[in-house]
Amino acid sequence: MDGDRVEIDGGIMEGGGQILRVSTALSCLLGLPLRVRRIRAGRSQPGLRPQHLSGLEIVRDLCDGKLNGGEIGSTEITFTPGKIKGGTHIADTKTAGSVCLLMQVAMPCVLFAASPSELHLKGGTNAEMAPQIDYTVMVFKPIVEKFNFTFNCDIKRRGYYPQGGGEVVVKMSPVKELSPINLTERGTVTKIYGRAFVAGALPIKLAKDMSAAAVRCIRKEIRDLYINIQPVREPDDQAIGTGSGIIIVAETSMGCLLAGSSLGKRGKNSDKVGIEAAEMLLKNLKHGGTVDDSLQDQLIIFMALAKGVSRVKSGPITLHTQTAIHFAEQLTKAKFTVTKSEEEDPGNDTYIIECQGMGMINPNL
Numbered sequence: 001m002d003g004d005r006v007e008i009d010g011g012i013m014e015g016g017g018q019i020l021r022v023s024t025a026l027s028c029l030l031g032l033p034l035r036v037r038r039i040r041a042g043r044s045q046p047g048l049r050p051q052h053l054s055g056l057e058i059v060r061d062l063c064d065g066k067l068n069g070g071e072i073g074s075t076e077i078t079f080t081p082g083k084i085k086g087g088t089h090i091a092d093t094k095t096a097g098s099v100c101l102l103m104q105v106a107m108p109c110v111l112f113a114a115s116p117s118e119l120h121l122k123g124g125t126n127a128e129m130a131p132q133i134d135y136t137v138m139v140f141k142p143i144v145e146k147f148n149f150t151f152n153c154d155i156k157r158r159g160y161y162p163q164g165g166g167e168v169v170v171k172m173s174p175v176k177e178l179s180p181i182n183l184t185e186r187g188t189v190t191k192i193y194g195r196a197f198v199a200g201a202l203p204i205k206l207a208k209d210m211s212a213a214a215v216r217c218i219r220k221e222i223r224d225l226y227i228n229i230q231p232v233r234e235p236d237d238q239a240i241g242t243g244s245g246i247i248i249v250a251e252t253s254m255g256c257l258l259a260g261s262s263l264g265k266r267g268k269n270s271d272k273v274g275i276e277a278a279e280m281l282l283k284n285l286k287h288g289g290t291v292d293d294s295l296q297d298q299l300i301i302f303m304a305l306a307k308g309v310s311r312v313k314s315g316p317i318t319l320h321t322q323t324a325i326h327f328a329e330q331l332t333k334a335k336f337t338v339t340k341s342e343e344e345d346p347g348n349d350t351y352i353i354e355c356q357g358m359g360m361i362n363p364n365l
Contacts, residue, residue: 005033005078006331011041014323017052021105022301022324024056026331028063028081028109029305029360035078047073051097051123055105058091058119062109084364086115086174096124096164100131103153103170108301111149114364116173125158125166126197126245131294132261133158133168134195134247139257140298143291147302148179158199158234160243161265176365180308180357181299183290187254192218192227192281194249196274198264199234200242206270207231210246213274218248221282244270246277250285258284258292287315288341288348296353300324304334307359313341314351321353332358 008023020036027034040046048056053070056077060067064082091102099121110117125133131140137153145151151172159166196210211229218227229248244264249257260281262273284292290313291299297320303310314321317338325336334357341350 005035008034008036008327008330009038010036011038013326014319015042016040017049017055017101018297018320018323019327020052021055021101022327023331024059024079025105025108025301026328027079028059028065028084029112030331031081032331033078033080035076037076039075039077041075047075048077049097050095051093051101054091054093054097054123055102058089058102058106059109061089062106062113062117084109084113086110086113086117088118088120090120091122093123093164096127096159096161098127098130099123099125099166099168100133100136103136103168104298107151107170107172108305110172111175111178112360112362112364113174116171119170120167121170122164122167123159124161124164125155125168126160126243126263128161128263131298132245132247132263133166135259135261135294138247138249139259139292139295143183143257143295144299144302146181146183147306149175156238158239158243160199160239160241163241165240174362174365176362177360178302178306178357180306180310181303182311183256184311184313184352185254186256186288186290186313187252189222189225189250189285190253192222192225192248192250194229194247195232196229196246197232197234198244199239202242202244204231204233206244206264207233209270210244210264210274213271214246214248214278217275217278218282244273246274248277248281250281254290256290259294260284284315288343288350289314293318297321297324300328303336303353303355304328304332304357305360306355306357308357310355310357312353314353316349317351317353334358
């Protein structure tokens, strides 16, 4: 069997956990045995961290697969997928590792399961170096559902660094196939809204300060729009630990959603947290694309699986996106092209990501 394994170099390009997520999900979907070497080779702590291992384990469980090398710190794994089944599955990082990254690896798989799935994902809901759960619900969900599926994401409990302890429950039904998307017209920004949150030992005043600082920052560039960033204190029975952060979303006349977000941490001024999120949002609005930098790479696997041609207009292509495209092309028959967008406004740095999807058909339906 070993001769037929797809060999993946986990140390090239972005060189992080994303290579593992994209290649394992596609291995599971396509029934391709996989070997990944040099896992996270370029990181300060190479090899599998708890969240990567939890992601591998949930995919293994989803399809009754076989995983070898699944230990913390392991730099090589082999994975042999089985048949994707629905039902209830639990993944627990037991750390503040991101539940959103667990969702990224599991979601494409359960779309092609035999029956509906319920995923209980435990870990950090608002973690550094990963989308916040608020981003997943407010931006990722409405856009990814344009591929013609729906899911329900219930935030049971929020969990913050260092202990995690959050839990989200994702419910979704399988589909026969995914439709392509066309996100090439941005339209004009019609509203800006968001939430600034505190939890645990932190006073609501910090959330108000983050919100006010973000609004002042956006006002310098965008004067005529109502900006509604709600300060919230997470209920104590729905949050583990102490945390703070902010997410701000701009919605456009064509239904595009672009965001900026930031997390508070000890010693970081709350005004700075608000300003960071506002500046990220303004930067995403400046390039003229229909998706922000965080969504760009998350759409690649769905574009690759869809039937037909998907087109997305984005800002400069991130290394995460280049990496996702590289491995999607290596493992599927999807073909991507990235071209500089011929803009009316030469100041815009925009690109069209086009994909002829492989047209994955759910064999179970």
